[in-house]
Amino acid sequence: MGRDLVQLRAATPEDHDWIHELRHRVYAQELGQHPPDPSGRLRDGLDGDNVCLVAARGTARIGFVSLTPPWLGRYALDKYLTRDELPLLTEGDPFEVRILTVEPHRRSTSAAALLMYAALRWIAARGGRQVVAMGRTELLDMYRAVGLRPAGRTVHSGALTFEVLTGSVAELTKVATDRYRTTLERLRSTVDWRLDVPFAPRPDGCEHGGASFTAIGTDFRSLHRRHEVVAADVLDAWFPPAPGVRAALVDDPAWAARTSPPTDAEGLLAEIAMARGLPPDTLAVGAGSSDLIFRAFGQWLTPESRVLLMDPGYGEYAHVTERVIGCRVDRFRLRREDGWRIDPDRLSAAVASGRYDLVVVVNPNNPTGRHAPAAELRSLIAAAPARTRWWIDEAYLGYVGLAESLAELAVVDPRVVVCTSLSKMYALSGMRAAYLVAEPATAARIRRWTPPWPVSLPAQLAAVAALRAPVYYSDCWLRTHELRRQLSADLGGLDGEALVEEAVANFLTVTLPTGGPSAAELVRECRRHDVYVRDLSPLSPRYEGRTVRIAVRDTAENARIVAAFGAALDALRPRRASLATPAAATPAAATPAAVTPAAGSAR
Known part of the structure; x- marks a missing residue:
């Protein structure tokens, strides 16, 4: 310059x-x-x-x-x-x-x-x-x-x-x-x-991952780049959809593209009800969980509403409540020294005052990857004030086990709503399909505010086929744990000062040592190798500008992540050395x- x-x-x-x-x-x-x-x-x-x-x-x-x-x-x-x-x-x-x-x-x-x-x-x-x-x-x-x-x-x-x-x-x-x-x-x-x-x-004003698609090309003119870019900054599945999903999509794509879907996604609702053992009148579907979040929160909340969010937590909730609706938002601070886990006693004490209209819990949490046992959450909710609604986001629950879902509680407790995306767990992020579970009156109000054709026909076909292949996906989720553990071990071997935290989902986090380069600098260096990871700094000061989140990919792409990470650390080490010797602090x-x-x- x-x-x-x-x-x-x-x-x-x-x-x-x-x-x-x-x-x-x-x-x-x-x-x-x-x-x-x-x-x-x-x-x-x-x-x-x-x-x-x-x-x-x-x-x-x-x-x-x-x-x-x-x-x-x-x-x-x-x-x-x-x-x-x-x-x-x-x-x-x-x-x-x-x-x-x-x-x-x-x-x-x-x-x-x-x-x-x-x-x-x-x-x-x-x-x-x-x-x-x-x-x-x-x-x-x-x-x-x-x-x-x-x-x-x-x-x-x-x-x-x-x-x-x-x-x-x-x-x-x-x-x-x-x-x-x-x-x-x-x-x-x-x-x-x-x-x-x-x-x-x-x-x-909302920070999302997805810079990897910008590298591929959002004008779709250079889609060959998808084979060159490692998209570990978003939490899309590393595995393909089930064979039945692929068959449904290629059977007659011209018909699926030109044909209006069932108006209210009746077939998809019926399949969800059967697969999850839930009454159909407790369900509502949307084009991804964000669609449901915007619709539900827009009905329930006003600028006078008070909301409690976990911190760190999924940024969409802060965006919708603070910037779109303008609610009064408090943070329940998760602590690294607690392993980022929710302390049920602290959360119970925070909610006991009755000041909150809504408490949001992502479980397992994104971006920490920690899971709160269903029994703990049930006890928390049972003791909470009657006026407080609970939104439980279970987008990554399959990695723990569907038996840990609070969907059955949501069916009978009007204070509880469970939201589940089919995107990440079923390799359908491009399809945009999700559902929520609530007691019948609440679910009916959400359906009333749902426009016709909320989920496209290709997405409905894919979601139904996915729900009919539970064994395939269970195997993929188990394999994800193996890949994550290996990726964690490989990254941990690169730098003994960096902290690698695995948790339970399809991602892990790496925190750089104090006084060294920032997470943003690490992200920038990895991109030189066409490897995209997520800087978590904008989500919360809890991360101190030093933590990145990395999505689990397949064996080959994980190897590229490790190689790029190692090269980035090598490139940044001279900077770490220069920052490690600041001027002496004199009172x-x-x-x-x-x-x-x-x-x-x-x-």
């Missing part, structure tokens, strides 16, 4: 001495927030743990912004306020934006705006949902203009007075992309963007405050 472009990048160890020197010039000498230090450097206790993003032009550094992620367990604000005085530090896993600072002679440029936007994008890419910062009280109108709002706390530091500010990442992103769209488009052409996150968010006499426009912020 040309030297006239402003480079945005993560700070390197070489940047830290300049950062400390610039801090001293601005916060000690210019603003009087801290007393001068004979060394001419200003450090603080979070140095070496927090993240700095740097703006530079060529070799000349322009400014930086510091970020404190929630997984550190401490914030600069802890110096001024207790957690009781500022509970949002505990409740929402916020990311702290701190000490945005620009060289004095560069303050008339766009550097500060770019740094703040870069901080927002970095936070969003790590699953951040809430931002907290401090800003000078006389500039509150400017903070409000970008979406920040006062949290009701004032902080005094040296000669300066600050307001504690907060804002949701979704709202801040909306303000940036709507109100300042033209400015961002102009700035984009001036930036050499070197961060491990795209410059612009997805238009719909400061005082912690520099957060966003300070007098130091160059245009936030």
Whole structure:
């Protein structure tokens, strides 16, 4: 890139001495927030743990912004306020934006705006949902203009007075992309963007896998690429559909393409009822589970509704509840130290208050792959308030055993709905077929809001044939466990510092060591080998920007995954070594405050 472009990048160890020197010039000498230090450097206790993003032009550094992620367990604000005085530090896993600072002679440029936007994008890419910062009280109108709002706390530091500010990442992103769209488009052409996150968010705000199909070609003109690309970023089955499914699809494809299907998928409903031993009037079908989620949640929920989601959890639920409907959403935090399993006592206590209209449990969970025993969930639901509805997503249950389904409970308990996709378990992702189970009145309301022909004729033919081949699929599910265990062992042998977690479904996760390259960098390197894996960072700050999910493929493609993974680690090891030796963290006499426009912020 040309030297006239402003480079945005993560700070390197070489940047830290300049950062400390610039801090001293601005916060000690210019603003009087801290007393001068004979060394001419200003450090603080979070140095070496927090993240700095740097703006530079060529070799000349322009400014930086510091970020404190929630997984550190401490914030600069802890110096001024207790957690009781500022509970949002505990409740929402916020990311702290701190000490945005620009060289004095560069303050008339766009550097500060770019740094703040870069901080927002970095936070969003790590699953951040809430931002907290401090800003000078006389500039509150400017903070409000970008979406920040006062949290009701004032902080005094040296000669300066600050307001504690907060804002949701979704709202801040909306303000940036709507109100300042033209400015961002102009700035984009001036930036050499070197961060491990795209410059612009997805238009719909929902993060899905599927970049592998972009590599194949979404215009369908280069479908031969499907033989070259390993699509391990989506959880499609590695095995083909049952022979009966393939026979049904090739028998008369011209007829299947031109013929309208049964209006209400009567034959498919009857087959599901027979295969699962369920009353037909407790069923409703849809074009995949997302179709059912949108229809059901759209009926049940309003912006006044309160929803509890597992965190980490399948991103579609957060998208629908928060961004489409606008519900008040809380997260039940799953913990790595608990093996990502649901703690039934903690969940029971969270639900006992009766504040939730809906609790969503994906079981086995995606993306953690952990399964909650049916008996535990039954007990939880039995003890829960009568007003709380439970949505149980069993898209991957076949890998545990269909006997673990809560479908029979859903038939008789109006609080429970079970949703099951036929896509992943039956190798029918391209067909789009799913169903839900609920007591008859609830199922009837869903069917009433179902348009005619909800599932295409090819999909109905394929789904019926699949349900008639239980032995074939049981064998495939058993083979999946063998493939997953081998893939786990092979990946684990590449890097003793990386953590491979198998769980029970058709995928596993790999977490890179702290202080090394990010998951996004690993994903990028694997793509150089036409191997696509999923960066889980945007789903939850629980993953700390370090975890990827890998779908189990067949033996040959798993070998390609291992080879690409090993090559990516080799390519990134020099970066790991450089990041492993940050500048020494020296306690400061005082912690520099957060966003300070007098130091160059245009936030």
